[in-house]
Amino acid sequence: MIVAHGLTKRFGEKTAVDGVDFSVPGGTVTGFLGPNGAGKSTTMRMILGLDRPTAGVVTVNGRRYDHLAAPLREVGALLDAKAMHGGRSAYNHLLWMAASNRIPKRRVSEVIEMVGLSDVAKKPAKGFSLGMGQRLGIAAAMLGDPGVLMFDEPVNGLDPEGILWIRNLMKQLASEGRTVFVSSHLMSEMALTAEHLVVIGRGRILADTDMRTFIDENSTNYVRVRSPQPEALRDALAAQGMQAEPDVAGKGALRVEGADTGRVGDAAGQAGVWLHELTLVQSSLEEAFMRLTAESVEYHAGVPGTHVPSHPPHNGDPEPGAEQPVGGGTPGWGPPQQPGGWGPPQPPGGPAGTEGGN
Ligand SMILES: Nc1ncnc2c1ncn2[C@@H]1O[C@H](COP(=O)(O)OP(=O)(O)OP(=O)(O)O)[C@@H](O)[C@H]1O
Ligand SMILES: [Mg+2]
Numbered sequence: 093m094i095v096a097h098g099l100t101k102r103f104g105e106k107t108a109v110d111g112v113d114f115s116v117p118g119g120t121v122t123g124f125l126g127p128n129g130a131g132k133s134t135t136m137r138m139i140l141g142l143d144r145p146t147a148g149v150v151t152v153n154g155r156r157y158d159h160l161a162a163p164l165r166e167v168g169a170l171l172d173a174k175a176m177h178g179g180r181s182a183y184n185h186l187l188w189m190a191a192s193n194r195i196p197k198r199r200v201s202e203v204i205e206m207v208g209l210s211d212v213a214k215k216p217a218k219g220f221s222l223g224m225g226q227r228l229g230i231a232a233a234m235l236g237d238p239g240v241l242m243f244d245e246p247v248n249g250l251d252p253e254g255i256l257w258i259r260n261l262m263k264q265l266a267s268e269g270r271t272v273f274v275s276s277h278l279m280s281e282m283a284l285t286a287e288h289l290v291v292i293g294r295g296r297i298l299a300d301t302d303m304r305t306f307i308d309e310n311s312t313n314y315v316r317v318r319s320p321q322p323e324a325l326r327d328a329l330a331a332q333g334m335q336a337e338p339d340v341a342g343k344g345a346l347r348v349e350g351a352d353t354g355r356v357g358d359a360a361g362q363a364g365v366w367l368h369e370l371t372l373v374q375s376s377l378e379e380a381f382m383r384l385t386a387e388s389v390e391y392h393a394g395v396p397g398t399h400v401p402s403h404p405p406h407n408g409d410p411e412p413g414a415e416q417p418v419g420g421g422t423p424g425w426g427p428p429q430q431p432g433g434w435g436p437p438q439p440p441g442g443p444a445g446t447e448g449g450n
Contacts, residue, residue, distance in 0.1 A: 093118055093271055094139055094240060098148030101134050101295075108134040110295035111148065116273045116288075118239065121266045123286030123303075124275040125381060127389045131295040132275045133171065136244050139273075140169055152240050164193040167240040168233030173225040173248075178218030182209055182228050185217060186235060195236055203231040208257075222249030230258070240271040247281055259285045279378035291381070293388025303377070310384045311375025315356045318345035318369035328363035329356065345369060 094116040101109040109131040116122045126132050137143040139150050141157035149156065152167045160166050176185050186200045204213045207227040212220070217228065226249055233241055243262070247255045262285055266272045276282050282289075289306050291299040299306055316339050319325040329336045329348060334356065339347035348356055353370050360367050375383075 093154075094150065094152055094242075094273060095154075096135070096139075096148065096150040099135065099138060099145055099150050100147040101131070101138060101143055102146045107295050109138070109145075109292075112292065112295070112297050114290050114297055114300050116271055116290070118271040119266060119269050120288050121262050121272045121274060121286045122288040122290060123282045124273055124290050124292070125277075125279075125282065125385075126275075126292035126298075127385050128277075128391045130292045130385075130388065130390075132292060133244055135292070136169065136171055136242055136273075136275070139242065140167070140171070142171075162193045162236070164189065164195065164236035164238065166236070166238050167242065168236055168238040169242040169244075170226070170229035170233045170246055171242070171244045173222070173229035176217055176228070179216050181214045182217055182220075182231070183213040185228065186231060189232055189235055193236055199235060199237070203234045206234060207231040223251055223254055226250055227254070230261075239269075241265055241273070243272075243274040245275055245277070247276060247278055255281060279376070279381055283377040291384060293385045294390065296388075298384055298388065306384075307375060307377055307380045310380035312349065313372060313374045314339075315348040315351050315353050316341075316345050316369060316371045316373050317348060317356050317360070317367060318343075319360065319365055319367050321365050322346060324363060325360055325365045325367075328359045328365050331363070332359040334359065 096112055096114050099109055099112045100107070112131075112135065124132050124135070134143060135150075138145050139152065139157065141163075152160065157163060157167070182204060183200060186203065187197065189195075190197065190200050201210075201213075204210055207230050209224065209227055209231065212224065217225070220228065226246060230243070230246065233243065241262075243258075246258050246262075250258060259281065262272050262274060266287075274282075274286065283303065286303060288302055289299060290297065291306070299310075301309075317325065317336070322344065325346060326336045329346075332355065334348050334351050336346035336348050339345040353372050357367065357370050360370075
């Protein structure tokens, strides 16, 4: 478990992390979300004792990182996959890390196999692709078989198979009771992986809640209704106090806010209006995130003809997966699991060869 109290970090005039309180429980994947520069990496660095808090405290399993006798066995982390000597092989890189925490040599080979790097383990890491580097970083995090794992943008640079593998790995680690704290800007991936969310903006906690509640509280749901008699439908809805707007995303459909499908369907039925579609459309995690963090985005792109919306799009053509009909499954939310996947072998469920274990 990770617990932060009043955690603050200032770099000169800049307050990167501003008195945050949160806890990351075991047994679940907690997503750490926030716009660029929000303070995610700084928070993670403070958890690992790499940055000293200006104020406040953060503990791992009840103790500050610098008070842990064998930290790799308590908390494993991937913060910067490039933070290693390029001339050293993956095997040797992990070997010195293992030695520094009295972790047996055989564990090095285990984690190398776990992340699918066995074929290149003895080659210099400077020849590694971005994704191979990420895998090596994950191997390092797993080395001490720790109960707490932190990953900063772990899917960065991974191919689709690697992304699926990471997703399954994180879920499995959490199912073993471990604490898994992961940051990512890939909202669709987070929606599939995390059950709990901590959202940070400009160094302050904006939300600390479960995924479902977060989406519900930061989204606008609406009913999309399509009829071959749109005018009659609009009148029927108006007669019942429901206002219908054209739903550009729905090719001739109407959009009704503040109503459920039952009320809309009943109004149409009572007026004898035919319906060809009646759908509850619910926001995605991405939309909910954009809505909540709109005020906190510090770095806006200046590409001509584009802007960062201050709220989710209402009437434009939706991006794939941007809005999700409820009922026929909620794509981007309900995980289409592929048990076992086709990635590298899953992590061991049992003791992983560390002396004493956790
Ligand atoms: N060593 C440092 N010196 C000065 N400012 C820093 C330092 N490290 C971070 N910052 C500043 O602190 C703020 C938070 O940075 P941080 O890297 O924690 O953000 P982040 O949420 O991880 O962003 P991203 O999503 O881009 O990775 C930024 O404004 C950043 O410029
Ligand atoms: Mg960062």
